[in-house]
Amino acid sequence: MNPGPAASRSHLTAAFAALLVAGVALAAGLVWCQRTEHRYVHELATDFSDAKLQGVALQKAAFAEDDLLLLYGSSELVKEIPNKASEFFYEYPTGFRVFAVGKPGTTALAVLQKLAAIGHGLRGRKVAISVSPSSYFAESVDPGYYAGNFSDLQATEIAFSYALSHELKRDVARRMLAYPKTLEDDWLLHFALARLAHDSPLDHALYTALLPLGKLQCWIGRAQDHFEAAMHIVDAQIREDAAEHPGAKKLNWDETFKRAEVIAKTMRAKAKKSPAPALVKRPHGSRDKAFLQTLAHADEWSDCELLLRALRELHGKPLLLSMPVHGPDLEATGVSAEARHAYLARLQELSTKYRAPLVYYGQHEEDPNFFYDNLDHLGAKGWVYYNQTLDDFYHERLPNP
Amino acid sequence: MKTVGAWLEAHPRTRTALLALYYLAIIAGLIAIYGRGDFSTPPFVYQEF
Numbered sequence: 178m179n180p181g182p183a184a185s186r187s188h189l190t191a192a193f194a195a196l197l198v199a200g201v202a203l204a205a206g207l208v209w210c211q212r213t214e215h216r217y218v219h220e221l222a223t224d225f226s227d228a229k230l231q232g233v234a235l236q237k238a239a240f241a242e243d244d245l246l247l248l249y250g251s252s253e254l255v256k257e258i259p260n261k262a263s264e265f266f267y268e269y270p271t272g273f274r275v276f277a278v279g280k281p282g283t284t285a286l287a288v289l290q291k292l293a294a295i296g297h298g299l300r301g302r303k304v305a306i307s308v309s310p311s312s313y314f315a316e317s318v319d320p321g322y323y324a325g326n327f328s329d330l331q332a333t334e335i336a337f338s339y340a341l342s343h344e345l346k347r348d349v350a351r352r353m354l355a356y357p358k359t360l361e362d363d364w365l366l367h368f369a370l371a372r373l374a375h376d377s378p379l380d381h382a383l384y385t386a387l388l389p390l391g392k393l394q395c396w397i398g399r400a401q402d403h404f405e406a407a408m409h410i411v412d413a414q415i416r417e418d419a420a421e422h423p424g425a426k427k428l429n430w431d432e433t434f435k436r437a438e439v440i441a442k443t444m445r446a447k448a449k450k451s452p453a454p455a456l457v458k459r460p461h462g463s464r465d466k467a468f469l470q471t472l473a474h475a476d477e478w479s480d481c482e483l484l485l486r487a488l489r490e491l492h493g494k495p496l497l498l499s500m501p502v503h504g505p506d507l508e509a510t511g512v513s514a515e516a517r518h519a520y521l522a523r524l525q526e527l528s529t530k531y532r533a534p535l536v537y538y539g540q541h542e543e544d545p546n547f548f549y550d551n552l553d554h555l556g557a558k559g560w561v562y563y564n565q566t567l568d569d570f571y572h573e574r575l576p577n578p
Numbered sequence: 579m580k581t582v583g584a585w586l587e588a589h590p591r592t593r594t595a596l597l598a599l600y601y602l603a604i605i606a607g608l609i610a611i612y613g614r615g616d617f618s619t620p621p622f623v624y625q626e627f
Contacts, residue, residue, distance in 0.1 A: 187590060191597030198598070199605045231617040330615065401615030 207400060210407035214238040217415045219245065222276045223263045225255055228409035230280060231328040232402045233294045239276045240298045246273050246571045249288045250307030252281035253500075253554050259440050260433075260560035262567055269422040273571050275305075282322030284312050285480035286352055289487055290327075293341060293349070294334035299493040305567055306484075308499040309553040310520055312477045314468070320356055327359040329366065330398040336369045337391035343373075345486050350374040352480060365394060428568065433561050440557040441546035448550070459511030468512045472519055478527075485531035496570045497535040498563055499524055503551050504542035517542075534575055536566045 211234075218238040221229055222245065229235045239245045248254065248262055254277040263277040278291060288306060292299060312318070335341065335349060350373035354360070360367040369391055372384040488495045502517050521537055528535035541547040541559070549556040555563060569575045586593040 183590070187594045188597060191594050192601050194594070194598040195601035195605060198602055199609075227617040232615075328617065330617070398615060401613065402617075404613075405615050405617055 203400070207403055210234075210403035211238075213407040213410055214403070215241070217410045217417060218242060218276075219274060220415045220418060221410075222267065222274045224413070225277075225280055226409055226413070228402075228405045230278060230291075230326075231330070232406055233291075233330060233334060233399065234402045234406040236278060236291060237295050237298045238406075240295055240302050240304075244269065244273045245276045246303060246305060246567060247276045247278060248305045248307060248567065249283070249291065250277070250279040251283040251309050251312075251553070252279075253307060253309070254279045255281065256549060256554050258549055258555065258560060259444075259557040260437055260564065261555075262560060262564050265560065265564050266567070270428055271426060271568050271572065275567060279307070280326065282319065283326050284318045284322065285477055285484045286318065286323065286349075287326035289349065289480065289484040290331040290335055290353075292484070292493065293338060293487045293491070294328075294331040296334070296338060296340040296491065299488070299491040301492060301494065303494045303496065303570060304488070305496045305498060305570060307563070308481075308497055308524070310500060310502045311553045313472060313475045313520055313523075315477075316471055316474050317355075317476050318480070320358065323356050324359050327356070329363055330402055332359075332370075333363070333366050333391065333395055333398055336366055336373065337388060337395055341487060341490055345483070345490060347373045347376050349483055349487075352476070352483065355476075365390060430561075430565055433564075434558070437558045437561040438546060444549065444556060445545060456506060456509050458509050461508070462511065462513040462516070464511030465513055465516040468507075468516050469519055472523075478523065481524075482527055482531075485527060485533055488533070489531055495531075495533045496566075496575070497524070497528060497533055498566055499535065499537045500553055500555060500559065501538045501540075501542040501544075501547065503548070503553075505545075506551050534570075536575075538562055 214234055215238050218235060219242065221235060221239075236247070239247055246266075254261070254263065261277075262275040266273060266275045279288070292304065332353065335346065338346065341349075350370040353370055354374055357367075360370065365387070369384060369387055372380040372387070485495065499521075502520060504514070504517065507517055508514070521539065524535060524537070527533075538547065538559070541562070544558075547556060547559040547562070548554060549559075566575070586596070
């Protein structure tokens with residue numbers, strides 16, 4: 178028996194009413210999520226959850242706050258070391274907090290995806306990027322590290338971005354396709370990246386045809402991201418910092434450096450009780466050729482250049498902070514100071530080309546107290562140098578490049 | 579059942595409202611099942627973490 182027109186109309190009216198109620202509830206939920214993000218984002222400066230690192234909403238919310246300085250980096254951000262920037266600036270000693278984004282194995286391609294996903298939210302905003310030299314001492318990025326930092330949402334945002342040029346998206350897509358395992362579960366992203374990378378007129382047409390679907394996926398992903406971010410804030414019982422902060426004042430850096438030196442020495446003495454594996458010693462300069470060859474072909478250079486290109490297109494204001502290379506370790510394993518200098522020379526080249534200020538702590542290449550270990554992890558002293566630079570960067574005291 | 583059906587036929591507004599609630603429950607169920615994003619990354623081995 179077919180339902181009569183009155184019954185059909187009743188179903189249609191009910192379906193429409195249900196969709197309307199669901200739509201209004203969703204919109205109200207999104208507004209609540211965004212308000213929650215903006216209200217509590219300051220308290221997430223030292224948080225390293227997936228919602229913060231793999232999502233976009235919380236990083237975007239942080240970029241919108243004038244008293245947060247975003248610092249992207251790798252495992253050094255996560256290690257429990259005294260004077261770590263996110264903790265050093267937690268009480269706003271000079272008027273801002275450092276919002277750290279990164280975890281072990283975060284290389285330039287991962288940072289690029291996180292920042293490109295912010296899109297126009299980066300315009301005119303300062304962003305500090307911590308560079309680990311050892312990432313440039315291997316020809317390719319470990320696929321496990323890349324996968325461990327990969328975010329489907331961030332990758333989709335970059336693949337279907339209107340804010341980036343087609344040429345940049347093409348070059349980024351070629352690099353992202355080098356890690357096919359990360360794209361296995363998302364045919365749309367994989368197909369779009371392949372079209373961008375192949376770059377023929379047919380690929381262009383197919384990519385353009387896919388854009389609406391890609392944008393829809395981005396929209397759904399963003400909505401999920403807002404709910405994830407708000408749920409994380411609720412689940413983690415993040416509380417608003419009600420304390421009054423004294424506001425901007427000048428730090429006594431001399432005193433801070435002195436205290437850091439003492440802490441670093443104590444930490445080193447403790448670390449000596451469980452020494453690192455012994456290095457294979459080689460004659461002076463005997464590994465220069467191999468070192469320079471690997472350095473010249475490291476994928477990290479092209480990824481770093483892509484990152485700087487993206488920042489230029491998005492009108493961000495980057496600062497590169499590079500840790501010094503581990504001079505004594507490299508010297509002992511047959512890499513001379515002349516060969517080691519090639520790292521800095523190339524980084525300076527990129528910094529000049531993209532007008533991104535670079536701070537390299539070269540005078541500490543042989544300073545054991547600068548590092549916590551020999552794996553590009555800053556120690557209590559190294560962090561104070563970073564912090565001073567970040568403070569100068571935030572307060573615009575760094576000289577123009 | 580016949581009585582409920584007949585009663586609903588006699589009260590079209592209530593019927594539409596109940597249908598709307600039924601559809602709303604379906605939408606809520608779909609969102610609950612498929613709406614959650616997955617932001618986790620695969621586990622990876624890192625030398626010093």
